[in-house]
Amino acid sequence: MTNAELKDAILTALGSVAPEMVAAEIDPKLAFRDQIDIDSMDFLNFIIALHQSLGLDVPESDYPRLSNLDGAMDYLAKKLGLKSAN
Amino acid sequence: MPALGADMEAGTLVEWLKQPGDRVQRGDIIAVVETQKGAIEIEVFRDGVLDKLVAVPGQKLPVGAVMAIIRSAGEAPAVPPIAPAHAPPPQAVKPLRPAAPAGAPPVPAPVATSGHVRASPAARRQAAALGIDLAALPGSAAGGAISLADVERAAAQRPAPALAAAQGMRQAIGAAMARSKREIPHYYLSTTIDLEPALRWLEAENMKRPVTDRLLHSVLLLKATAVELRSYPEFNGYWTEDGFRPVDAVHLGVAVSLRQGGLVAPAIHDADRLALGDLMAMLRDLVRRARAGGLRSSELSDPTITVTNLGEQGVETVFPVIYPPQVAIVGFGAVSARPWIVDGAVTPRRVLVASLAADHRVSDGHRGARFLAAIARLLLEPDRL
Numbered sequence: 388m389t390n391a392e393l394k395d396a397i398l399t400a401l402g403s404v405a406p407e408m409v410a411a412e413i414d415p416k417l418a419f420r421d422q423i424d425i426d427s428m429d430f431l432n433f434i435i436a437l438h439q440s441l442g443l444d445v446p447e448s449d450y451p452r453l454s455n456l457d458g459a460m461d462y463l464a465k466k467l468g469l470k471s472a473n
Numbered sequence: 474m475p476a477l478g479a480d481m482e483a484g485t486l487v488e489w490l491k492q493p494g495d496r497v498q499r500g501d502i503i504a505v506v507e508t509q510k511g512a513i514e515i516e517v518f519r520d521g522v523l524d525k526l527v528a529v530p531g532q533k534l535p536v537g538a539v540m541a542i543i544r545s546a547g548e549a550p551a552v553p554p555i556a557p558a559h560a561p562p563p564q565a566v567k568p569l570r571p572a573a574p575a576g577a578p579p580v581p582a583p584v585a586t587s588g589h590v591r592a593s594p595a596a597r598r599q600a601a602a603l604g605i606d607l608a609a610l611p612g613s614a615a616g617g618a619i620s621l622a623d624v625e626r627a628a629a630q631r632p633a634p635a636l637a638a639a640q641g642m643r644q645a646i647g648a649a650m651a652r653s654k655r656e657i658p659h660y661y662l663s664t665t666i667d668l669e670p671a672l673r674w675l676e677a678e679n680m681k682r683p684v685t686d687r688l689l690h691s692v693l694l695l696k697a698t699a700v701e702l703r704s705y706p707e708f709n710g711y712w713t714e715d716g717f718r719p720v721d722a723v724h725l726g727v728a729v730s731l732r733q734g735g736l737v738a739p740a741i742h743d744a745d746r747l748a749l750g751d752l753m754a755m756l757r758d759l760v761r762r763a764r765a766g767g768l769r770s771s772e773l774s775d776p777t778i779t780v781t782n783l784g785e786q787g788v789e790t791v792f793p794v795i796y797p798p799q800v801a802i803v804g805f806g807a808v809s810a811r812p813w814i815v816d817g818a819v820t821p822r823r824v825l826v827a828s829l830a831a832d833h834r835v836s837d838g839h840r841g842a843r844f845l846a847a848i849a850r851l852l853l854e855p856d857r858l
Contacts, residue, residue: 407732424732426785427689428760438684447679447687 388467390460393441397459400436404429415456441467474506474534477513477773479797480649484508485533486540495523497543502769504540509638509645510737512766513773521545592619599624642735653797657712662841663790663828666849667815668808672823674855682750691782692753694805694827696858697851698780699723699744705844707836708801708829709777717800717835726776726796727756729763737763738779738796739772749858784808790826800832801841803848 388396398410405423412422419425425433434445434453443466445453453459474484484506491503497517504515521543528540590607592600596619600607603624610627612619653659671693679687702709702723710719725744730736739762741747741755762768778799783791784807791804806826813822827848831841851857 405732427691428757431687431689432757435685444684447676 388469390464390469393463393467393469394456394460396440397437397456397463400433400440403436404432413456415460418454419456420454437463443467474528474536474538474540475515475518475770475774476536477506477508477510477770478649479652480645481508481510481536483533483535484513486528486530487512488530489526489541491523493523493525496546497521497523500771506770509641510773511638511763511768513768513770515540515770517543519543519545521548590619591616593621595621596624599628603628639734642731646735649796650794653795657795657797657800658833659795659830660833660838660841661792661828661830662838662845663826664842664845664849665811665824665826666852667813667822668825668852669813669822671852671855672808686750686753688749688753689756690808691805692749692756693852693855693858694782694825694848695725695727695741695744695756695780696747696749696752697848698778698803699725700858701844701847701851702778703745704847705840707840708831708844710800711777711798712800712832712834713798717832720777722777724775724777726779726799727759728779728781729760731764737768737773738776738781739763739768740776742771742775778802780805784825791828793828793830795830795832800835802830804828804830 398408398413401413401419401423402408402410405425408423413419414422419430419433430450434450438444441463443463445462445466449462452462477484485508487505487507489504491497491501497503498520499517501517502514503517503523506513506515522545524542524544526541528534528538534540591612592607593614597607599605599621600610600619605624605627607619607624610619610623611617613623614620668690672690675688675690675693682688706719707717709723710717712718722743723745724740724742726738726740728736728738739759741752741759744752744755747755759768759772776796776799779793779796779802781791781793781802782805784805787807789806789809791806793802793804795802804827806828808823808825810821811824812819813824814820815822827845829841829845
């Protein structure tokens with residue numbers, strides 16, 4: 388998997404819980420919650436969607452590291468053994 | 474047509490999911506009805522054999538109208554089938570059109586083409602096809618008659634379906650809440666709950682669970698509320714013409730905000746008896762169906778109390794409004810770390826404010842205070858949940 392494919396997987400998972408989201412408008416440094424209307428149920432469903440598409444189990448204590456796109460890219464790239472996302 | 478909440482006056486049949494001759498059981502989904510709360514799956518309330526479909530798809534029916542005839546096994550078919558007198562004749566109403574707002578001023582029927590309205594035949598045909606009320610249109614033709622152009626203009630000015638649906642839901646919420654504020658003498662209480670033990674328990678529990686089975690802290694709040702309602706029955710039930718009617722079962726209405734605006738508060742049935750994992754699964758399913766459509770009729774018609782959790786938005790205290798005919802609503806605010814005194818020493822704890830609005834016709838603040846305190850106590854011992 389390339390970094391571009393990973394980014395795509397993250398945005399697809401996010402879009403599955405927030406269909407009104409426009410992927411191109413997501414600021415990678417801003418928290419998802421400050422850009423789209425998601426609650427903890429939506430966030431859990433986002434983590435479950437990532438689990439289903441990437442086969443990764445993110446422990447709850449690591450959730451804060453996936454709070455924005457850059458953080459999620461870094462964290463998941465490491466987990467998948469990809470080169471640094473940035 | 475079942476009443477899916479106190480604020481519903483009518484619904485539009487979208488489709489039948491069973492055919493005459495089909496055997497049906499209580500709880501089977503027999504039809505889909507469009508309401509201000511979206512498309513709702515209608516459940517059968519008795520066992521038997523579907524004898525006759527009375528309502529036709531696209532037809533708008535008032536609450537209480539006969540939609541179909543079900544005969545008990547062994548009962549002779551109703552021959553010839555007779556449509557009950559109070560079932561209205563089919564109207565040429567387009568499916569998915571939002572129902573008239575409950576409690577709002579009477580709106581003219583969509584296709585009431587009264588004989589007194591002067592309109593061209595083409596205008597009449599087009600108005601009927603589009604579901605536009607000619608009587609509400611200004612006429613621009615000679616003598617104030619309505620032309621085809623007038624109808625087309627009115628059609629173009631109509632709100633888009635999504636917007637119309639949102640407006641319908643807003644009106645329904647407004648009508649229910651206006652009734653609540655008009656009729657229910659609310660009293661309000663709040664208490665701050667030490668959630669630290671519950672959250673630590675939850676964090677340890679979630680480490681053991683696969684991601685798909687993890688619990689949200691709101692599930693603990695729902696369970697604690699549901700369990701304590703058994704000891705505080707004056708908050709669980711309905712206000713009726715004959716006064717308060719308590720309900721033995723705890724059908725916990727859960728306020729779910731919709732992405733396009735508005736909210737619904739469908740019930741999790743027998744929430745006090747569900748294990749936490751099952752309650753979480755029910756909550757996930759309920760939120761998904763509330764947002765995507767596919768709530769069931771019983772979920773909307775029988776909540777015995779509502780819980781609203783606005784903590785996600787950082788709100789400290791919720792001052793909730795009771796959803797009639799219920800007699801109480803519990804609100805939960807945000808979890809936040811605060812200096813807290815435990816065993817005489819100040820220590821950081823994660824706390825949350827629980828609030829209660831209840832109906833003074835049924836209970837007093839004294840009992841309300843004890844109810845909130847009981848929820849707080851139970852949450853200090855999450856093992857008991």
